[in-house]
Amino acid sequence: MTSIKDVANLAGVAVGTVSRVINNSGAVKPKTRQKVEAAIQELNYFPNEVARNFKMQKSKMVALLLPSIWNPFFSELAYYIEDELDREGYKLMLCNSGGKPEKELYYLDMLRQNKVAGIVGITYNDIENNVSNDIPIVSIDRHFNKKITCVTSDNYEGGRLALRELVKAGARKPAFMGSVTSVFSETMNRREGFIHEAQALGVDYVIYEKPDPIVDNQGFINEFLHNHGDADGIFAITDMLAACYIDQASKQGIRVPEDVKVIGYDGIQDNPYFHPILSTVRQPVEEMARMTIRLLYDKIEGIPLDKQVYRIPVVFRQGETT
Amino acid sequence: MTSIKDVANLAGVAVGTVSRVINNSGAVKPKTRQKVEAAIQELNYFPNEVARNFKMQKSKMVALLLPSIWNPFFSELAYYIEDELDREGYKLMLCNSGGKPEKELYYLDMLRQNKVAGIVGITYNDIENNVSNDIPIVSIDRHFNKKITCVTSDNYEGGRLALRELVKAGARKPAFMGSVTSVFSETMNRREGFIHEAQALGVDYVIYEKPDPIVDNQGFINEFLHNHGDADGIFAITDMLAACYIDQASKQGIRVPEDVKVIGYDGIQDNPYFHPILSTVRQPVEEMARMTIRLLYDKIEGIPLDKQVYRIPVVFRQGETT
DNA sequence: CATCAAATTTGAAACGTTTCCAAATTAACT
DNA sequence: AGTTAATTTGGAAACGTTTCAAATTTGATG
Numbered sequence: 001m002t003s004i005k006d007v008a009n010l011a012g013v014a015v016g017t018v019s020r021v022i023n024n025s026g027a028v029k030p031k032t033r034q035k036v037e038a039a040i041q042e043l044n045y046f047p048n049e050v051a052r053n054f055k056m057q058k059s060k061m062v063a064l065l066l067p068s069i070w071n072p073f074f075s076e077l078a079y080y081i082e083d084e085l086d087r088e089g090y091k092l093m094l095c096n097s098g099g100k101p102e103k104e105l106y107y108l109d110m111l112r113q114n115k116v117a118g119i120v121g122i123t124y125n126d127i128e129n130n131v132s133n134d135i136p137i138v139s140i141d142r143h144f145n146k147k148i149t150c151v152t153s154d155n156y157e158g159g160r161l162a163l164r165e166l167v168k169a170g171a172r173k174p175a176f177m178g179s180v181t182s183v184f185s186e187t188m189n190r191r192e193g194f195i196h197e198a199q200a201l202g203v204d205y206v207i208y209e210k211p212d213p214i215v216d217n218q219g220f221i222n223e224f225l226h227n228h229g230d231a232d233g234i235f236a237i238t239d240m241l242a243a244c245y246i247d248q249a250s251k252q253g254i255r256v257p258e259d260v261k262v263i264g265y266d267g268i269q270d271n272p273y274f275h276p277i278l279s280t281v282r283q284p285v286e287e288m289a290r291m292t293i294r295l296l297y298d299k300i301e302g303i304p305l306d307k308q309v310y311r312i313p314v315v316f317r318q319g320e321t322t
Numbered sequence: 323m324t325s326i327k328d329v330a331n332l333a334g335v336a337v338g339t340v341s342r343v344i345n346n347s348g349a350v351k352p353k354t355r356q357k358v359e360a361a362i363q364e365l366n367y368f369p370n371e372v373a374r375n376f377k378m379q380k381s382k383m384v385a386l387l388l389p390s391i392w393n394p395f396f397s398e399l400a401y402y403i404e405d406e407l408d409r410e411g412y413k414l415m416l417c418n419s420g421g422k423p424e425k426e427l428y429y430l431d432m433l434r435q436n437k438v439a440g441i442v443g444i445t446y447n448d449i450e451n452n453v454s455n456d457i458p459i460v461s462i463d464r465h466f467n468k469k470i471t472c473v474t475s476d477n478y479e480g481g482r483l484a485l486r487e488l489v490k491a492g493a494r495k496p497a498f499m500g501s502v503t504s505v506f507s508e509t510m511n512r513r514e515g516f517i518h519e520a521q522a523l524g525v526d527y528v529i530y531e532k533p534d535p536i537v538d539n540q541g542f543i544n545e546f547l548h549n550h551g552d553a554d555g556i557f558a559i560t561d562m563l564a565a566c567y568i569d570q571a572s573k574q575g576i577r578v579p580e581d582v583k584v585i586g587y588d589g590i591q592d593n594p595y596f597h598p599i600l601s602t603v604r605q606p607v608e609e610m611a612r613m614t615i616r617l618l619y620d621k622i623e624g625i626p627l628d629k630q631v632y633r634i635p636v637v638f639r640q641g642e643t644t
Numbered sequence: 645c646a647t648c649a650a651a652t653t654t655g656a657a658a659c660g661t662t663t664c665c666a667a668a669t670t671a672a673c674t
Numbered sequence: 675a676g677t678t679a680a681t682t683t684g685g686a687a688a689c690g691t692t693t694c695a696a697a698t699t700t701g702a703t704g
Contacts, residue, residue: 001379003660014684019662026663027682029670049435051660054376055689057323061415068401070592075397079390082418091436093383094416096404113371114413243595270392273565274596325690336654341692348693349652351700373690377659 002043011039022047053115060090062296063111066122067099072268073238073285074122077140080289081120088297090117099213101125111135118296121148124213126184136299138292141186143309149299151292152186153283154311159193161316162235162263162281163203169261169279169322171233173204177224177245178237179212186309187237190265194235206231217241221248232260239264239278246276246321262321269319277319284312324365333361344369375437382412384618385433388444389421394590395560395607396444399462402611403442410619412439421535423447433457440618443470446535448506458621460614463508465631471621473614474508475605476633481515483638484557484585484603485525491583491601491644493555495526499546499567500559501534508631509559512587516557528553539563543570554582561586561600568598568643584643591641601641606634 004022008015013032020026021036028036039045053059062085066074082092093116097103104123108130111119118136121127128144131137143150159176166174176194181187191207198205206228210220221244224231236242242264246256256262256276267282291310298305326344330337335354342348343358350358361367375381384407388396404414415438419425426445430452433441440458443449450466453459465472481498488496498516503509513529520527528550532542543566558564564586568578578584578598589604613632620627 001660004662005660015661016663016685017683020683023662029682032682046431046435048437048660050372050376050379050381050437052662054372054659054691055661055663057372057689059372064416069391069397069404070401072394072397075391075394075400078397078416079392079418082391082416086418091432092416094386094400094404094414096401096408109368110413113368115370115372240593240595243593247595271562271565273562273569274598276596323690326692327690337691338655338693339653342653345692351652354652370690374692376661376689377691377693379659 001048002045003048004045006043007036007039007045010043011035057115059115059117060088061093061114061116062090062118062120062293063093063095063107063116064120064122065095065097065104065107065111067124068096069094072270073266073283076268076270076285077289080286081293084290084293090293097123099124105130118300120292120296124182126182136296138296138299140288140292142184143186144184146308149295149305149307150186150309151288151295152309152311153288153314155186155189156193158265158281158314159190159195159235160197161193161314162190162265163194163197163201163205165263165279165316165322166233166235166261167201167203169233169257171261173206173231174198174233174235174261175206175208175224175228175231176235176237177208177221177241179214180209181212185212190235190237214241217244218248221245225249225252225254234260234262236262236264239266239268239280242278242280242321257321263316264321267317272319276321279319279322280317281314282317283314287312323370324367325370326367328365329358329361329367332365333357379437381437381439382410383415383436383438384412384440384442384615385415385417385429385438386442386444387417387419387426387429387433389446390418391416394592395588395605398590398592398607399611402608403615406612406615412615419445421446427452440622442614442618446504448504458618460618460621462610462614464506465508466506468630471617471627471629472508472631473610473617474631474633475610475636477508477511478515480587480603480605480636481512481517481557482519483515483636484512484587485516485519485523485527487585487601487638487644488555488557488583489523489525491555491579493583495528495553496520496555496557496583497528497530497546497550497553498557498559499530499543499563500532501536502531503534507534512557512559536563539566540570543567547571547574547576556582556584558584558586561588561590561602564600564602564643579643585638586643589639594641598643599641601644602639603636604639605636609634 004015004018008018018036020028021033064078069075069078085092095107112132121137121139126144138149141152176191208224214220234245236245242262246262254260264278264280267280326337326340330340340358342350343355386400391397391400407414417429434454443459443461448466459470461470461472463474498513530546536542556567558567564584568584576582586600586602589602
């Protein structure tokens, strides 16, 4: 492989000079620059990025650690994250943890060994103590501590919004359906918003939860239908759960939205060719992704951030289920 | 950062010895090994992977170059590819090209500079000439030349299968709906299989194509409906197109499957909560992903492959649209 | 205990950059 | 032209690892 040394020889200059030409650093006489550039052309030389990373002790690689890229919400997020990273010449490394704590730690270790510039983490367990201080992290939807900045949709307002929309659509006894998430998860606030708004409006409501992650959605939903057949509105903590509910409910002859109104959360239906089109609280995925990366840039450059948690407004998107 | 030298000092041995302990290469006396391991423990040392990559002039990084991870077919593929890579300690770098030739070339250049171990490419234009020989590539669904091995579903059989299923479901005049793909694209064979099977069975058929990629699906479909209102079976080249057709057709009062039978290709509906559940030719995504990576491993290790194109059987999956 | 082969260890070179100081050249004034 | 200041260039050191030839230790054998 042709190296900077070959270029220097051919151009009749020192390696340092070639380096300065390549990086536009330091002063170089126009004539010298020309010679060097000619040599680069002739040898079809391109800098060895690996050597550079090594020398600089840092790389332009950012890792995205999430449960599964297969999940449509995450794949949309990953799309925008990669796009935003590319704008500054950063590269994206993808790590599927499956939500398993041991795999999350395994990847965290690996990323440290590989000296990535930063990490975007969507993790299931508390990684606060397993993370070295010298690698910037921004997490999505998980708030651990000062060290790890968090970007999230405004879950609390989302919960309130969902409750209001259910009531507006005619529900008299709305139910929250979801999982008991860890105290670190910001998604917990969806439930809080729901509850507080129900109380503020004086509406009767139901809370139904299962440990996270829910493995047996169907069983969970059937149990709910058995115990709370009187609920006439559902706020499901994710679109997937909402869709699953509708599927199960229809098997029992329950019609949506005639008998029960349903609202999900996420807004994963990008191409609304499939039905029912969910009424949902749409997360501003693109904005979240870009903000995450820009905050990560700040951390990489050592710029102090003014907040620990950045909440981005959500909007209600009307579908066919309310 | 603590380096191999610190470990060597603490353990009272030479750096070479530490290296041999870490890599299990060469002979090391048990007693020495113990001393070294103790030192590693005490210093909490872990090898600098970047330095290693540099010295070895290769990394365990594989790039996945595709139009958009947002596309559910690709995100499933990416999931399995990452999983298979991780089994051998390889890492995945994700590159969204948007299907734009210039972006594909830009990424290819970048990957070369970064000395990735290999590339999985799902590209829109012919990258044959823009790729150096020293970096192994396996492509999915695109067959350029000897240099680039191709993994694909058995598109030809998939086309035949779709035609047969449409006829079996009662269609008298089935239509193929898709895009005129480049000659390099293996997906072209879906059309060929469709045509040949129709001819073999003596069935009347329609071929309707638009340049790839189709930007205005709706316009394309409406044009089709206008020109070929008599077609009573549709084989759409992707599930997305099938779903879009059904959506448009229903707006014109056409019922599926009563009036028209529809079959897609891909099998993207992993969680069939949404309707209609498409009848489709399911690509064996997991198998394709794993085979792709194993072939890439062979290429990385210089093992010659016996074929240029590896075709994996498809199956028909009955949904609600036939 | 002397010898020799095998096993183990040492330490320097190399990988391709960037960076920094010193040296050399050029430019700007008297 | 001579002096000084500013600009440009040269080249070595350093980053953390692996590898390899040479040196040393070990252990068996006579």
